[in-house]
Amino acid sequence: MLTDDLALLDQHCHGVRDADLDRVGFELLMTEGDLPRAPFESMLGVTLRRLCAPVLDLAPHAAAEDYLTRRRELGWREVTRRLLRASGTTTWLVDTGFATAELTGLAEFGELAAGSVREIVRLEAVAEDVAATGVAAGGFADAVERELRARAADAAGLKSVVAYRTGLEVPERRPSPATVACAASRWLSAGGGRLADPDLLGWLVHLGAEIGAELALPLQFHTGFGDPDLHLLGADPARLTGLLKSTRDTGVTVVLLHCWPYHRNAAYLAQVFPHVLVDLGLTIPHVGARAAAVLAETLEIAPWRAVCYSSDGYGLPELHHLGAVVWREQCGRLVDQWIAEGVLTSGDAERLVAGIAASNAARAYRVAA
Amino acid sequence: MLTDDLALLDQHCHGVRDADLDRVGFELLMTEGDLPRAPFESMLGVTLRRLCAPVLDLAPHAAAEDYLTRRRELGWREVTRRLLRASGTTTWLVDTGFATAELTGLAEFGELAAGSVREIVRLEAVAEDVAATGVAAGGFADAVERELRARAADAAGLKSVVAYRTGLEVPERRPSPATVACAASRWLSAGGGRLADPDLLGWLVHLGAEIGAELALPLQFHTGFGDPDLHLLGADPARLTGLLKSTRDTGVTVVLLHCWPYHRNAAYLAQVFPHVLVDLGLTIPHVGARAAAVLAETLEIAPWRAVCYSSDGYGLPELHHLGAVVWREQCGRLVDQWIAEGVLTSGDAERLVAGIAASNAARAYRVAA
């Protein structure tokens, strides 16, 4: 298929768990829930057994128990090495803002993957880190901006998880310094911790957009489904409309991650806002054989140059692997069918898949494809 | 197909109209609207003519008029007997809370269906019945709780139609006794009737969840499309997120019924909340040949153990029949295709369809599969 040999740029993923896992630990990382119900009995589960088992020298569809036994035999490092390298991904943009103590760091990930690794800096994690230093409320905004700029210097992009905090309905304009100082005072005097204040989050997102515009760093947003910490209705990317209007002419690129079940809404935003990119991220490994259908829904309206690939792999290198191989299989099948039906030419299809695989993201993040 | 001979557990339906119907009466029961426009010209209409006509000794696709003539010839009892028995359903969970005077009772339904029948008690109907007894506002909450517990003793589950009243945005925590007493006083002094007070409904839903947890009775919610009494936006199951958070660790099972067009949202809730089940109910007979597509969208993310079958048959035994036979045909076709494409094994597919057909619901409702 046209997608077989394309080198992928994974524009959004995380590190992998740096330990061998028992069944409970593995299953917890297979689902967005925290009390999984037989997660091998799901599209993700059958897809994992089908496509990851051969990488571990097992037959496709190996039983879950056999898969986990073989995994422990090989050890997490060898498993990670095999799965990441077999994905055909050459560049990984890694979000370092969540549960990093349990995950491989950038250097280790790059070595295991034998690939190029660049960092995505998570805005909320930086603000929470700064709060933990004991900074005074009056100096908070400046301190966060300083730290963000320092972290941004080597980064490939920025990311916000405001979808998990107040939802994506961020204010169209940046809250005033007085509002921010007041909110910082409230939050810091309550001990800081998980940042969920709407004024501070609104300010932080606008600051990220400003720095992103200055330094040509795309600003990613988690949108769509995720763990139960999230209210799905607040994660509809259409809620970002105000922010997208106010940032359209600033030069920043805004990236909508995952998007399902709102991927059609995200595709619409990508058509009308020239600075918006979309990917399906987390969706692809989860939905498995349904990825062609979800991708087709996204491509109904999205300009081809606005669609990017990512795996959102987190914890299990199986997820990074599946993101890649499911995408190849499903996107390949979709365009093959379109070529066969005369919907588009092979040349059109090549442009479409090359853009999604790497070149659209390479242009936005200014990294080699 | 794998689904051909599975005994079904219909985890949500209603009685059938205990009278012979003229065309107008029949057509009214074919649609969620109350002024139907040629309802035989719809997916439901063609599916009914295709799949029910042979049960009445007519050729598939018999004309609507011929179908209705033959139906009157046989009489409603014989038609009901044939359609229910040919559905391959062995157990029926019947909601007795709506328009029951016009519908067969539990015993009669069970006899016509030659199957096992258990009751689902509708919370709002119980509260309205209690209000009609002339209870004083101060004693209302206790009286409702007493009556609910009495009714629950023989029931298989509970159900709320709060989607039709205030929408699904019920409070995360149970309203206080003072709030409830005050709301009861307002409602009762206004004469009771249709319960639409948000405080009373919020309290009632939490009471249902508490009793459901204690007595191991799943609590069903109407979600998604329904009759015009409903505001579709308020029926998005994602609006239940707060309630799902607060009930997750109480032991109650929450069942999201119907769900269309929000079945992907429901599937997400089933992934992240371990006490959530989903079904497509009403959707399956309505969408006919599109059921495989809707089911596939649901299975993108839903854990297989969280998906149940029901028909939501109401009034016309045709709907109970179609729920079953369309599900067999469409779910069978979907998994056959997945097996043929190597997406999953026959063993996987058997587990998947057996769970949806009966065992997932049997586990939750503690009834024989």
Add this chain to the structure above:
Amino acid sequence: MLTDDLALLDQHCHGVRDADLDRVGFELLMTEGDLPRAPFESMLGVTLRRLCAPVLDLAPHAAAEDYLTRRRELGWREVTRRLLRASGTTTWLVDTGFATAELTGLAEFGELAAGSVREIVRLEAVAEDVAATGVAAGGFADAVERELRARAADAAGLKSVVAYRTGLEVPERRPSPATVACAASRWLSAGGGRLADPDLLGWLVHLGAEIGAELALPLQFHTGFGDPDLHLLGADPARLTGLLKSTRDTGVTVVLLHCWPYHRNAAYLAQVFPHVLVDLGLTIPHVGARAAAVLAETLEIAPWRAVCYSSDGYGLPELHHLGAVVWREQCGRLVDQWIAEGVLTSGDAERLVAGIAASNAARAYRVAA
């Protein structure tokens, strides 16, 4: 296919740009955005090259540059003539309320199309025109009503773009005369211009519904995706529920245009409200080979007599042409597949496609099919 020779009634479109266009000008009209990103690289782009190129004597899939060169060679009039006439559309209902100075008028459009043309009067444009006459606030409501009735005398229907202004959450009941006078005073004293006042818009929509009921003129609403002036969440047709309830028994027909990505919600409204029609308009040319899928989703629930065809062609006659030929191809493919699978009979399919092509709209607008 069954759809090949059906004469179409395009129940919603606009005029075409009356000038030859350079690449930038052409591309701007290909997208809902105002800063297009390679719009030929999209489903619309490949579909346009595939299906319009042959009408201009080029091979299917001709390169974009060759297409535009040939287009300029032939000149906009000849291109328009060919594309409109080859669409097989006999009657066009043309919205004259937007950017009309740059577009062909009704008479010119009819001559180019060699078809029958009727006007759709846009409510907001009439109100803004009346405001620009310098009318006093006290006389505003009466002046608008007079003008609307005058314009309606020759029209086939009315249209509201309130989705672009305050969103579709219009009040269930008409705002009082005092409220309207007060709002008119505010708006007019601020200089008029683009009408975005919720009271005036609510009043205007109810006035349109009243006049529509009296004169048997369907009232169209833009719903779903559109240009970036719109907030997608506010354009969900389900937000019209209150208005649909209050107008159900008045005799007016309400038409939901475009609908994507909320076409399932629109289909639901068409099932439960007997005075609602839906079309996919703008969606069909944009999604190209995906139109069968979108149409299938709509037909899951929509009564067949409630679904209409339109192109929403605007500016480029390519859009009018694609609306028609993509609809023929995709709707034809869908029903052919359903016939082949035994889902419905050829007779059923003929009724379905004839209704969508023309007769459902012909009945509502009282124009010849």
